[in-house]
Amino acid sequence: MIREIIGMAFILIGITFDFFGVLGLVRLPDVYNRLQAATKCVTFGSAGILLGVFIKQGFNNFGFKALIGIAFIFLTSPVSAHAIARASHRSGIPLTKETVIDQYQEDNELKESGKKDV
């Protein structure tokens, strides 16, 4: 009974943070800022939901699947965010107007001009 309540609490927290992530996806201006909200909140929220499932189920094969799911979300979610961010920057998707600095762009331009000189 008490395990049920704790599990449901974790699932509720997870859903709340998933909601914040989706709200960020809608409100923030460009792909990089959206990735920030999507990666952080959705990783934490989904991990919270899976942890709640694990607490509700206990130590059987069902619960273990949830635990291993948490480990894989933590490993893969930042990597995919990194891949999307790098790919969109390389294919020239502009940063939002409020952007104050882009040292990545500066360094890439330096490299390109260096190549042209040689």
Add this chain to the structure above:
Amino acid sequence: MTIKNRSRITVFILSFLVWLALTHIGDIQEVIAGLIVAFIVSAVAGKFLLTTEKSEHIIKRFFSAIIYFFKFLWEMIKANFHVAYIVLNPNLPIKPGIVKIKTNLTKDSAITVLTNSITLTPGTLTVDVNPETKEIYIHWIDVLSTDVEENTRLIGGRFEKLLTEVFE
């Protein structure tokens, strides 16, 4: 025993244990299937797990890893409240930009863990890594400074010392 074979045996044992945890063991067939799958996995991908010959200070490194895990969890909870604060604020207080930091870590695995941690901590997202010059490019949602040294301290400094203890 060569390092590759030791790595393969470790992968075999680990993947077999994961299989046992995942399946509902009621039949010998499940265990046999698990042995076969674990063998195939360790034959194909087994040589990548262990790469160094000797492993010193294993207990000290283990405790550093645990401390690192809790620090990372705390930073991650902070990151989520940070995003919630930005998203729920009607004015949307952001000042984004891409900055550059340096790192002293040398191993690929250590750099991977550092960049993944940077992605999941408040306001930062790894965009690219330059392995030759050891520079990491980071999208920052709220840029505080544009100086490379200052940013290295602010973003990488939270984890870098602990990760040096864990990996090197």
